[in-house]
Amino acid sequence: MADIKSIERLESRLKQLIEGTLAHKKEQITFLGALNRIDDLVINFDRGDSITSDITVLLNDYRTTLNKESLSDSQRKRLGDFLSELMQRIRQREDGDSQKLADEIRQWLRDLDSGGFRITIKRPAEQVSLAEQFQSLLRRETVELEALLAQREHLLSCLDDALKSAETKTDKIYRHLAASMIFFLQMEGYKVEPYLERLRRLRTET
Amino acid sequence: MGAGLLTEQEKSYCRALEALTAKDYAAADREFEGCKTLFEKSPGFNVVAVATKLLVRLGREKMKLSKIKAEIEETERHGEETIVFGQGEQEETR
Numbered sequence: 001m002a003d004i005k006s007i008e009r010l011e012s013r014l015k016q017l018i019e020g021t022l023a024h025k026k027e028q029i030t031f032l033g034a035l036n037r038i039d040d041l042v043i044n045f046d047r048g049d050s051i052t053s054d055i056t057v058l059l060n061d062y063r064t065t066l067n068k069e070s071l072s073d074s075q076r077k078r079l080g081d082f083l084s085e086l087m088q089r090i091r092q093r094e095d096g097d098s099q100k101l102a103d104e105i106r107q108w109l110r111d112l113d114s115g116g117f118r119i120t121i122k123r124p125a126e127q128v129s130l131a132e133q134f135q136s137l138l139r140r141e142t143v144e145l146e147a148l149l150a151q152r153e154h155l156l157s158c159l160d161d162a163l164k165s166a167e168t169k170t171d172k173i174y175r176h177l178a179a180s181m182i183f184f185l186q187m188e189g190y191k192v193e194p195y196l197e198r199l200r201r202l203r204t205e206t
Numbered sequence: 207m208g209a210g211l212l213t214e215q216e217k218s219y220c221r222a223l224e225a226l227t228a229k230d231y232a233a234a235d236r237e238f239e240g241c242k243t244l245f246e247k248s249p250g251f252n253v254v255a256v257a258t259k260l261l262v263r264l265g266r267e268k269m270k271l272s273k274i275k276a277e278i279e280e281t282e283r284h285g286e287e288t289i290v291f292g293q294g295e296q297e298e299t300r
Contacts, residue, residue: 004275007268014261021254022226029223036220039210082211 031075034062038082045089046143048171055090055101059108068112076112083109092136095170141177155181156190163198175202215241226258235262 022029037058041051068076087105090098148158159181166174178199182192212220222237238245238255245251 004268004271007264007271011261011264011268014257014264017257018226018231018254018261021250022223025250029227032220032223035212036217036224039212039217043210085211 027070030062030065031071031079034058034066034079035082037061038086042082042085042089045086046140047147048140048144048165048169048173050169050171051090052093052097052101055086055105059101059104063104063108066112071112080109080112083112092133093171137173137176140173141180144173144177155185159185159195163195163202166199166202175199215244219244222255222258226254231258231261231265234258 041054041058044054045051066079071079083105087102087109090105091102093099144162145158148161152158152161159178162174162178162181166178178195182195182199185195186192210217218237218240222234222241225231225234225237235255235258238258242255245255
Protein backbone atom coordinates (compact mmCIF):
# COMPACT_ATOMS: atom_id res chain seq x y z
CA MET A 1 0.00 0.00 0.00
CA ALA A 2 1.45 3.32 -1.11
CA ASP A 3 0.40 5.22 2.01
CA ILE A 4 2.34 2.94 4.30
CA LYS A 5 5.44 3.30 2.17
CA SER A 6 5.13 7.09 2.32
CA ILE A 7 4.80 6.95 6.09
CA GLU A 8 7.83 4.70 6.35
CA ARG A 9 9.89 7.07 4.23
CA LEU A 10 8.87 9.98 6.43
CA GLU A 11 9.62 7.95 9.55
CA SER A 12 13.05 7.17 8.25
CA ARG A 13 13.76 10.85 7.55
CA LEU A 14 12.57 11.87 11.00
CA LYS A 15 14.72 9.22 12.66
CA GLN A 16 17.71 10.48 10.69
CA LEU A 17 16.97 14.01 11.82
CA ILE A 18 16.69 12.97 15.48
CA GLU A 19 19.78 10.78 15.41
CA GLY A 20 21.76 13.48 13.62
CA THR A 21 20.83 16.05 16.24
CA LEU A 22 21.61 13.64 19.06
CA ALA A 23 25.01 12.91 17.54
CA HIS A 24 25.68 16.62 17.12
CA LYS A 25 24.74 17.31 20.74
CA LYS A 26 26.30 14.17 22.15
CA GLU A 27 28.49 15.98 24.69
CA GLN A 28 25.60 18.04 26.02
CA ILE A 29 23.47 14.92 26.33
CA THR A 30 26.23 13.10 28.19
CA PHE A 31 26.54 16.07 30.54
CA LEU A 32 22.78 16.15 31.23
CA GLY A 33 22.78 12.39 31.72
CA ALA A 34 25.47 12.74 34.37
CA LEU A 35 23.53 15.47 36.20
CA ASN A 36 20.44 13.29 36.16
CA ARG A 37 22.36 10.32 37.53
CA ILE A 38 23.88 12.41 40.34
CA ASP A 39 20.43 13.79 41.12
CA ASP A 40 19.05 10.24 41.37
CA LEU A 41 21.90 9.29 43.70
CA VAL A 42 21.21 12.26 45.98
CA ILE A 43 17.50 11.41 46.11
CA ASN A 44 18.24 7.75 46.84
CA PHE A 45 20.75 8.68 49.54
CA ASP A 46 18.26 11.01 51.21
CA ARG A 47 15.76 8.16 51.12
CA GLY A 48 18.23 5.99 53.02
CA ASP A 49 19.31 3.69 50.18
CA SER A 50 22.86 2.51 49.81
CA ILE A 51 24.41 4.27 46.82
CA THR A 52 28.03 3.17 47.11
CA SER A 53 28.04 0.82 44.13
CA ASP A 54 26.05 3.31 42.02
CA ILE A 55 28.66 5.99 42.68
CA THR A 56 31.35 3.60 41.50
CA VAL A 57 29.41 3.09 38.25
CA LEU A 58 28.94 6.86 37.90
CA LEU A 59 32.67 7.44 38.28
CA ASN A 60 33.45 4.74 35.72
CA ASP A 61 30.95 6.17 33.25
CA TYR A 62 31.74 9.87 33.49
CA ARG A 63 34.98 10.58 35.37
CA THR A 64 37.18 10.66 32.27
CA THR A 65 34.56 11.91 29.78
CA LEU A 66 33.46 14.97 31.72
CA ASN A 67 36.57 17.02 32.28
CA LYS A 68 37.63 20.63 32.02
CA GLU A 69 38.46 20.27 28.32
CA SER A 70 35.08 18.83 27.33
CA LEU A 71 32.84 21.14 29.37
CA SER A 72 32.02 24.83 29.20
CA ASP A 73 32.59 27.03 32.27
CA SER A 74 28.91 27.02 33.18
CA GLN A 75 28.73 23.23 32.77
CA ARG A 76 31.76 22.76 35.00
CA LYS A 77 30.23 25.03 37.60
CA ARG A 78 26.96 23.10 37.57
CA LEU A 79 28.63 19.70 37.62
CA GLY A 80 30.85 20.96 40.44
CA ASP A 81 27.81 21.99 42.47
CA PHE A 82 26.19 18.60 41.95
CA LEU A 83 29.33 16.67 42.81
CA SER A 84 29.79 18.78 45.95
CA GLU A 85 26.28 17.87 47.08
CA LEU A 86 26.96 14.21 46.45
CA MET A 87 30.31 14.32 48.21
CA GLN A 88 28.81 16.05 51.21
CA ARG A 89 26.33 13.22 51.56
CA ILE A 90 28.70 10.33 51.00
CA ARG A 91 31.07 11.74 53.61
CA GLN A 92 28.34 11.27 56.21
CA ARG A 93 28.95 7.54 55.95
CA GLU A 94 31.89 6.49 58.02
CA ASP A 95 32.86 3.28 56.24
CA GLY A 96 36.10 3.04 54.28
CA ASP A 97 34.46 2.54 50.88
CA SER A 98 32.40 5.71 51.24
CA GLN A 99 35.41 7.74 52.30
CA LYS A 100 37.38 6.41 49.34
CA LEU A 101 34.58 7.39 46.96
CA ALA A 102 34.36 10.83 48.56
CA ASP A 103 38.10 11.24 47.93
CA GLU A 104 37.62 10.26 44.28
CA ILE A 105 34.81 12.78 43.88
CA ARG A 106 36.96 15.47 45.51
CA GLN A 107 39.74 14.68 43.06
CA TRP A 108 37.26 14.96 40.19
CA LEU A 109 36.18 18.34 41.53
CA ARG A 110 39.79 19.49 41.65
CA ASP A 111 40.36 18.34 38.07
CA LEU A 112 37.31 20.26 36.89
CA ASP A 113 38.53 23.53 38.34
CA SER A 114 40.45 25.58 35.75
CA GLY A 115 40.93 28.65 37.91
CA GLY A 116 38.22 30.58 36.08
CA PHE A 117 35.90 29.82 38.96
CA ARG A 118 36.18 28.18 42.32
CA ILE A 119 34.10 25.21 43.22
CA THR A 120 32.77 25.53 46.73
CA ILE A 121 33.50 22.34 48.53
CA LYS A 122 31.56 21.93 51.74
CA ARG A 123 33.52 21.49 54.92
CA PRO A 124 34.74 17.94 55.47
CA ALA A 125 32.74 15.80 57.86
CA GLU A 126 35.22 16.04 60.70
CA GLN A 127 34.72 19.82 60.79
CA VAL A 128 30.93 19.64 60.81
CA SER A 129 29.70 20.37 64.29
CA LEU A 130 27.65 17.90 66.27
CA ALA A 131 24.67 20.25 66.14
CA GLU A 132 24.89 20.41 62.33
CA GLN A 133 25.12 16.63 62.12
CA PHE A 134 22.02 16.34 64.29
CA GLN A 135 20.12 18.89 62.21
CA SER A 136 21.08 17.03 59.04
CA LEU A 137 19.89 13.76 60.57
CA LEU A 138 16.54 15.30 61.55
CA ARG A 139 16.07 16.69 58.04
CA ARG A 140 16.71 13.27 56.53
CA GLU A 141 14.36 11.70 59.07
CA THR A 142 11.59 14.12 58.10
CA VAL A 143 11.95 13.06 54.47
CA GLU A 144 11.99 9.40 55.49
CA LEU A 145 8.92 9.79 57.68
CA GLU A 146 7.01 11.49 54.89
CA ALA A 147 7.82 8.55 52.62
CA LEU A 148 6.63 6.09 55.27
CA LEU A 149 3.43 8.03 55.94
CA ALA A 150 2.67 8.05 52.24
CA GLN A 151 2.39 4.26 52.43
CA ARG A 152 0.99 3.73 55.94
CA GLU A 153 -1.92 5.23 57.79
CA HIS A 154 -0.80 4.74 61.38
CA LEU A 155 2.42 5.78 63.02
CA LEU A 156 2.76 2.31 64.61
CA SER A 157 2.94 0.77 61.12
CA CYS A 158 5.58 3.34 60.18
CA LEU A 159 7.48 2.40 63.30
CA ASP A 160 7.36 -1.25 62.31
CA ASP A 161 8.74 -0.34 58.86
CA ALA A 162 11.46 1.83 60.37
CA LEU A 163 12.52 -1.02 62.66
CA LYS A 164 12.59 -3.44 59.72
CA SER A 165 14.86 -1.02 57.86
CA ALA A 166 17.03 -0.64 60.96
CA GLU A 167 17.34 -4.44 61.13
CA THR A 168 18.51 -4.74 57.53
CA LYS A 169 20.34 -1.50 56.77
CA THR A 170 23.49 -0.04 58.27
CA ASP A 171 22.38 3.59 58.05
CA LYS A 172 21.83 4.87 61.62
CA ILE A 173 18.94 7.05 60.52
CA TYR A 174 16.41 4.21 60.88
CA ARG A 175 17.43 3.34 64.40
CA HIS A 176 17.23 6.96 65.46
CA LEU A 177 13.91 7.45 63.70
CA ALA A 178 12.48 4.33 65.35
CA ALA A 179 13.69 5.48 68.77
CA SER A 180 12.06 8.90 68.25
CA MET A 181 8.77 7.29 67.27
CA ILE A 182 8.85 4.93 70.25
CA PHE A 183 9.48 7.82 72.64
CA PHE A 184 6.67 9.87 71.10
CA LEU A 185 4.19 6.99 71.14
CA GLN A 186 5.07 6.22 74.75
CA MET A 187 4.36 9.84 75.70
CA GLU A 188 1.00 9.51 73.94
CA GLY A 189 0.15 6.47 76.08
CA TYR A 190 0.74 3.68 73.58
CA LYS A 191 2.18 0.32 74.61
CA VAL A 192 5.57 0.28 72.96
CA GLU A 193 7.33 -2.54 74.83
CA PRO A 194 7.53 -5.00 71.87
CA TYR A 195 9.02 -2.26 69.69
CA LEU A 196 11.38 -1.14 72.41
CA GLU A 197 12.54 -4.73 72.78
CA ARG A 198 13.29 -4.89 69.03
CA LEU A 199 15.28 -1.68 69.28
CA ARG A 200 17.20 -3.02 72.28
CA ARG A 201 18.02 -6.20 70.36
CA LEU A 202 19.44 -4.05 67.55
CA ARG A 203 21.62 -2.19 70.01
CA THR A 204 23.04 -5.41 71.46
CA GLU A 205 23.58 -6.98 68.03
CA THR A 206 25.80 -4.16 66.86
CA MET B 207 10.65 11.04 48.15
CA GLY B 208 13.14 13.77 48.88
CA ALA B 209 13.61 16.70 46.56
CA GLY B 210 16.65 16.39 44.35
CA LEU B 211 18.97 18.92 42.75
CA LEU B 212 17.13 19.09 39.43
CA THR B 213 13.63 20.44 38.95
CA GLU B 214 10.89 18.08 37.73
CA GLN B 215 11.05 19.73 34.29
CA GLU B 216 14.79 19.26 34.09
CA LYS B 217 14.43 15.62 35.06
CA SER B 218 11.78 15.11 32.39
CA TYR B 219 14.13 16.68 29.86
CA CYS B 220 16.98 14.37 30.85
CA ARG B 221 14.69 11.33 30.75
CA ALA B 222 13.41 12.37 27.31
CA LEU B 223 16.94 12.50 25.93
CA GLU B 224 17.75 9.18 27.56
CA ALA B 225 14.65 7.63 25.96
CA LEU B 226 15.61 9.08 22.56
CA THR B 227 19.09 7.61 22.84
CA ALA B 228 17.43 4.24 23.51
CA LYS B 229 15.14 4.88 20.49
CA ASP B 230 12.07 4.71 22.72
CA TYR B 231 10.25 7.50 20.88
CA ALA B 232 6.91 7.11 22.66
CA ALA B 233 8.55 7.50 26.09
CA ALA B 234 10.59 10.45 24.83
CA ASP B 235 7.44 12.14 23.54
CA ARG B 236 5.73 11.72 26.93
CA GLU B 237 8.74 13.16 28.76
CA PHE B 238 9.03 16.11 26.34
CA GLU B 239 5.44 16.98 27.24
CA GLY B 240 6.56 17.48 30.84
CA CYS B 241 9.30 19.99 30.01
CA LYS B 242 8.01 22.05 27.09
CA THR B 243 9.15 25.40 28.45
CA LEU B 244 12.70 24.15 28.91
CA PHE B 245 13.44 22.90 25.41
CA GLU B 246 11.59 25.76 23.77
CA LYS B 247 14.67 27.84 24.55
CA SER B 248 16.86 25.42 22.63
CA PRO B 249 15.95 25.45 18.90
CA GLY B 250 17.89 22.24 18.23
CA PHE B 251 16.05 20.25 20.83
CA ASN B 252 12.76 21.92 19.98
CA VAL B 253 13.07 20.45 16.48
CA VAL B 254 13.87 17.05 18.00
CA ALA B 255 10.82 17.22 20.26
CA VAL B 256 8.52 18.09 17.36
CA ALA B 257 10.10 15.40 15.18
CA THR B 258 9.59 12.87 17.98
CA LYS B 259 5.93 13.79 18.34
CA LEU B 260 5.43 13.46 14.59
CA LEU B 261 7.22 10.13 14.57
CA VAL B 262 4.98 8.75 17.29
CA ARG B 263 1.85 9.91 15.44
CA LEU B 264 3.10 8.42 12.20
CA GLY B 265 3.70 5.16 14.02
CA ARG B 266 0.08 5.15 15.16
CA GLU B 267 -1.17 5.94 11.66
CA LYS B 268 0.99 3.19 10.24
CA MET B 269 -0.48 0.71 12.68
CA LYS B 270 -4.01 1.74 11.69
CA LEU B 271 -3.22 1.45 7.99
CA SER B 272 -1.50 -1.89 8.50
CA LYS B 273 -4.58 -3.17 10.27
CA ILE B 274 -6.83 -2.02 7.45
CA LYS B 275 -4.48 -3.57 4.91
CA ALA B 276 -4.50 -6.88 6.81
CA GLU B 277 -8.30 -6.83 6.90
CA ILE B 278 -8.50 -6.19 3.16
CA GLU B 279 -6.07 -9.01 2.44
CA GLU B 280 -8.02 -11.32 4.71
CA THR B 281 -11.23 -10.43 2.93
CA GLU B 282 -9.65 -10.98 -0.46
CA ARG B 283 -8.33 -14.38 0.57
CA HIS B 284 -11.80 -15.50 1.58
CA GLY B 285 -13.36 -14.08 -1.57
CA GLU B 286 -15.72 -11.91 0.37
CA GLU B 287 -16.21 -8.19 0.19
CA THR B 288 -17.99 -6.01 2.67
CA ILE B 289 -19.42 -2.76 1.39
CA VAL B 290 -20.06 -0.18 4.02
CA PHE B 291 -22.44 2.58 3.09
CA GLY B 292 -22.28 6.24 4.18
CA GLN B 293 -23.40 6.59 7.78
CA GLY B 294 -23.07 2.93 8.58
CA GLU B 295 -26.82 2.57 8.35
CA GLN B 296 -26.69 0.02 5.58
CA GLU B 297 -24.26 -2.80 5.22
CA GLU B 298 -24.26 -5.39 2.51
CA THR B 299 -22.21 -8.52 2.18
CA ARG B 300 -22.02 -10.30 -1.12
